Amino acid sequence: MSESPPHKAMRRSRTHQSPQDSLQRDGYSNSSNRNNNDDEDQQMDNIAATMDLAETISLTESIRGHVEEAGLRYHAYHAGKYPFPNDVVEQDRDDLIHHVLETICGSVYFAPVENMLRADGGRALDIGTGTGAWCLATRCPVADLFPQATFVGSDLSPIQPETVPPNVQFVIDDFEHEDGWADDPETYDYIHARRVLITVYDVATLMKHAFDHLKPGGWIELQEFTNTIECDDSSYTEETTYRVRDFMQLLGQGLAAIGTDIHASNNIEQHLTAAGFTNITRQQFKVPVGRWPEDEVKSSCGEMHRESMHDGLVGLARKPLRALNWTNLQTxxxxxxxxxxxxxxxxxxxxxxxxxxxxxxxA
Structure with missing residues (x-):
């Protein structure tokens, strides 16, 4: 039996059999023994309410809880689905790389959605929202750029801020689950996903879900690393001993063993076309690793990118390399x-x- 998405389940009211219905079922009359049974009815109501509360608490704990494993923390809802941690280190990395990408790219969005999001009823969905940085980052939060629009951030991990602007809401959900798209079809003007595809098990189905839940004329925007090491000079070649490249290749093999594709963005156009999308465009940006660029801004971004990779190595490696039968010591x-x-x-x-x-x- 499939598990209901938590934001739907928590809103769903259970229908309990009333005490009177129960008595009628067992042969008692509503008119007889009424006075004698008033206390019993109240007790049964109290029991039902207590059961509801216990169920809600249990559900909340299962959603908002976490799984600790060998010093790393993972999401508890649909545990194991996402192969990387959600602990403070990973959250800091998420915020850091958001700043890097915003600086290098010059914007946090590129789809021509301004008119849609400025109109009454504009809606945007950020799948795999993580810390919610795309919606809420201090320098250029899209939720502030379009205060008339509603922004929904969806993620498996409950790591988003509790205090948010009135036009932002976060839900804990699995966008690959059969019930993970709780909204009606043609709900959104804009669907955004960043650094998500390498953990998606069925990219084609995800693109179809996105298509179905966009309004006619709506846009999807996917922001993804190619996840290969590149160089424009002779400081690095394919023959160079460079363990970062080796690590990226092993990470790709480990993710493949788990069931996802580290290079999913390379051929995403074919999945978008198959889902029904048109006007497909791709822009590319070079994100340096390290301080080597002469340009001060790029050098600073390169250092932050290096730092984010450095700090995340253990979490990135743990489950993918385990899928290749590597021990923690070997890793x-x-x-x-x-x-x-x-x-x-x-x-x-x-x-x-x-x-x-x-x-x-x-049309």
Whole structure:
């Protein structure tokens, strides 16, 4: 039996059999023994209310709880679905990379959705919202750019702020689950997903769900790293010993063993087309790894990118490499060398960040 999405389940009211219905079922008359049974009815009402409260508390704990595993913390709802941690280290990384990408790309969105989100009833969905940085980041929060619109952030992990603007709401849900799209079809003007595809098990179905839940003329925007190491000079070649590249390749193999594709963004256009989208575009940005760029802004972004990778190595590696039958000791021995190469600015390397936009036709 499938598990209901928590934000729907918590809103759903259970229908309990009333004490009178129960008595009638057992052969008692509503008119007889009424006075004698008033106390019993009240007791049964109290029991039912207590059961409801206990069920709600249990549900809340299952959603908002976490799973601790060998020093790392993971989401509890649909536990194991997302292979990376959701602890403070990972949350800090999420916020840091948001700042890097906003600076390098010059914007937090690229789809032409301004008119839609400024109109009455404009709605946007951020799937895999994480900390909610895309909606709420202090420098350029989209929720502030479009105060008339409603922004919904969906994630498996309850790691979003509790205090949010009135036009922002967060739900704990699994967008790959059969009931994970709680809203009616054609609800949203804009669907956004960033650094999500490498953890998606069925990209084609996800694109179809997105298509169905966009209004005619609405846009989807996918922002994803290519997840390969690139270089434009001779400081790094394919023959160079560079453990960061080796780690990325192993990470891809581990994710494949789990059932996802680290390079899912490479051929996303075919899934978008198959789902029915048109006007598909792709923009690419070079995100440096390390301080090597001469440009001060790019150098600063490169250092933050390096830091985010460095701090996340253990969490990124743990489950994917375990899927390749690596022990924690073997993994840590590799990561020692990965850290050394991450800290070496003589490698002028970068990663490509892709912004793919597509539109649902009006007709």
């Amino acid at each position: 840590e021995m590799l990561l020692v060398e990965v850290r050394q190469h991450l800290n070496d600015s003589s490698f002028h390397v970068y990663m490509v960040f892709n912004v793919i936009c597509a539109q649902k036709p009006y």
